[in-house]
Amino acid sequence: MISRRTLLRGAGAGALVVAVPVPALAAEGLVPNVFVRLDGAGRITATAPRPETGQGVRTVVALMVAEELAVEAGDITLEQAPGDTERFGSQTINNSTSVRQLATPIRTAAATARCLLVTAAAQRWRVPVSECTAKDGAVCHPRRGRLPYRALVRGAAALDPATVPVELTPPEKWRLLGRTRGGRVDARDAVTGRTRYGIDSRPPGGMVAVVARPPWIGAVPDTIDDTATRAMPGVVDVLTLTAPAEGQGGVAVIARSTHQALRGRDALRITWRGGTPAADSRAWLADLHSALPAQSPITxxxxxxxxxxxxxxxxxxxNATAHVRPDGVTIWAPTQDPGGLRTQLARQLGLPTTAVRVETAASGGAFGRRVEPDPVLEAVACSRRAGAPVQVLWTRADDMRHDSYRPMSVHRMSAEIGADGLPVRRAHEVVTWPLTVLPIFNNPALIKASGDHFPYTVPGDVTVTVRPAPLRTGFWRSVYSGQFLYAEENFLSEIGTRAGLDQVALRRKLLPAGSRLHKVLDTVAGRAGWTRPPAPGTSRGVACLEEYGSAIAVIAIAEPGSRRVLRVHAAVDVGVALHPSGVRAQVEGCVADALSTVLGAQITVREGHVAESSFGDYRWARIDQTPDIDVTIVPSNAPLGGLGELPYPPAASAIAAALAGDTPVTGMPFGTDVG
Incomplete structure (x- = not known):
């Protein structure tokens, strides 16, 4: 929580901060802070400090500002903040924190503007502030009438925000927040092609670069014959990129157009050395299995x-676009951390942060990948060489074969079962890899803290063994939690099946008293008609998770014989659901990811390289495989929780259990060899 006074005076780089205005700003309009401003005509502009990666953060910012300024969301013009932690605080999209961390600062910023306008109106009318209300873009008084914001901007800008009491609109008076009506504010632009994504960034005089990447993991160029490439029309230059300072390494071709760059790359003749040309993910999996302790602590x-x-x-x-100049650098990129990227580039290039500008583009998906800077580093190296703006583009095959992957892992679950069929003691032994993009994840305790969210009252322990990662690994939606919970919930389902226990009743009995999961579990069971026998030929799976300050329970209904998932029901408690439509969309997106990974999507390595190159062989679920998805938002007085990663682990677990029926689940993808 951040106080209004802290918000106004600034709280350092780790918090969201705003600037205090002075009366001189009245000529520009009302600018009480960096998040909200009104021009002389009363038009409202809000600044979204964190990137839009598909999670709907811009919509929630617009709704919060509109709510506090008593206007409609469509009356708000949204701007995306550039990378600047000194002005905007942390701008990182991770750990499902964006809405949780933005809610109080953004609402307070907008409420400050509203209270300044109301105070200016009260002073003009010479009436108590308590008699004035904001409504529909104006301040109203029962006897004095109505003054539109445009008539109050100058007077409000002359006030010191620190001297004006500010109250947030209480939830019982909300018109927009928490209401079911209204979708995303940027939906029309997205579907009509008006949204400018990172890949659309083409500054004047810009060029395009593509990179010839290693044909096997860890290789580096040995000899390079670029004669044919340099002779091709439109090719400007060829340069060798050195990892990690210049991204993942390789040979970049800079050209006037994408087509010319791709043709130039095809014409390169490169020999490679080093790396692991015989790497095979089946061998990696065997290594993980061999690292399990010889004996489990539980018989x-x-x-x-x-x-x-x-x-x-x-x-x-x-993709990323960079323009390196003698006096600084400008970046256009779909990034999950524009402020951190700016700081890193300034340090790496030896520049003051004021000489680095990061323009945050909309992102066509991220899921943890765009927190990494490697495409930006490639673009910076190419622009520095070309002396012009350069956009580095990755093809789909580049993206699939040179990702930072979710690590492989092996989980041995053991349980001592009581006479009533319930587990009385458990052990969970994990062997996995660290996240190479963040070296601190070599720590088993950190991996355990990230992944272990077992919600049931079964005593036992989780142990983690970390093996060296043989390729790049990184954050993937829900990080380690998605793997830990998948093993835990499917093991619990097998225990229940063996004992002939009702899966919902089993979980209710094992949940601690007062757990938020009781309510979401009961709600989803009611929605799914759990007390009725399953239809012939169908099977059901259930899973729960409490994480990110939120709680969720999921029930999946499937036809095991046809490997078809028919319906997925979810009940979620996020505290206050500021944008219910956005909550449902996040759950639906996680269900799609869960369905895809359970049904067969995986990355395999053969002869040193990733075998998959596109959605043709990285089998993401198709529309005709998508089940009906029912999402219930459970009312709660809990603090605002996170959601972007929460539904994936229980959705994957419930879907696998439903597809398995009475057959034990042994891993992911369900019924498919791993590796």
Missing amino acids: GLQRVYQMPLLAHAPMEPM
Whole structure:
């Protein structure tokens, strides 16, 4: 929580901060802080400090500002903040924190503007502020009438925000927040092609670069014959990129157009050396299995689960545009961390942060991948060489074969079962890889803290063994939690099936008293008609998770014989659902990811390279495989929680259990060899 006074005076780089205005700003309009401003005509502009990667953060910002300024969301003009942690605080999209961390600062910023306008009106009318209200872009008084914001901007700008009491609009008076009506404010632009994504960034005089990347993991160029490439029309230059300072490494071809750059890359003749040309993910999986302790600490029921490599595979492949000049650099990129990227570039290039500008583009998906800077570093190297703006484009195959993958892992679950069929003691032994993009994840305790969210009152322990990662690994939606919970919930389902126990009743009995999961579990069971027997030929799976300050329960209904998922029901408690439509969309997106990874999507490595190159062989679920998805938002008095990653782990677990029926699940993808 951040106080209004802290908000106004600034709280350092780790918090969201705003600037205090002075009366001189009245000529520009009302600018009480960096998030909200009104021009002389009363038009409202809001600044979204964090990137839009598909999670709907811009919509929630618009709704919060509109709510506090008593206007409609369509009356708000949205701007995207550039990378600048000194002005905007942390701008990182990760760990499902964006709405949680933005809610109080953005609402307070807009409420400050409203209270300044109301105070200016009260002073003009010479009436108590308490008699004035804001409504429909104006301040109203029962006897004095109505003054539109445009008539109050100058007077409001002359006030010191620190001297004006500010109250947030209470939830019982909300018109927009928490209401079911209204979709995303940028939906029309997205579907009509008006949204400018990173891949659309083409500054005047810009060029395009593509990179010839290693044909096997870890290789570097040995000899390069670029004679034919340099002779081709439109090719400007060829340069060798050195990892990690210039991205992942390789040979870049800079040209006047994308087509010319791609043709130039095809004409390169490169020999490669080093790396692991014989690497095979099946051998990696065997290595993980061999690292399990020789004996489990518990004698009883045991099951080993294995999880594959997964690619992020956003719809918009990796890209970045850079313009390096003698006095600084400008970046146009779909990034999850514009402020952190700016700081990193300034340090790496030896520039003051004021000489680095990061323009944050909309992103066609991220899922953890765009927190990494490697496409930007490639663009910077190419622009520095070309002396002009250069956009680095990754093809779909580049994106699929040179990702930072979700790590493989192996999980041995063991349980001592009581006479009533319930588990009385458990052990969860994990062997996995660290996240190479963040070296601190070599720490088993950190991996355990990230992944272990077992919600049930079964005593036991989780142990983590970390093996060296043989390729790049990184954050993937839900990070380690998606793997830990998949093993835990499917193991619990097997325990229940063996004992003939009702899966919902089993979980209710094992949840601690007062758990938020009781309510969401009961709600989803009611929505799914759990008390009725399943239809002939169908089976059901259930899973729960409490994480990111939120709670969710999921029930999936499937036809095991046809491997078809018919329906997925979810009940979610996020505290206050500021944008219910956005909540449902996030759950639906996670269900789609869960369905895809359970049904077969995985990354395999053969002869040193990733075998998959597109959605033709990285089998993401198709429309005709998509189940009906029912999402219930459970009312709650809990603090605002996060959601972007929460539904994936229980959705994957419930879908796998439903597809398995009475057959034990042994890993992901369900019923498919891993690796």
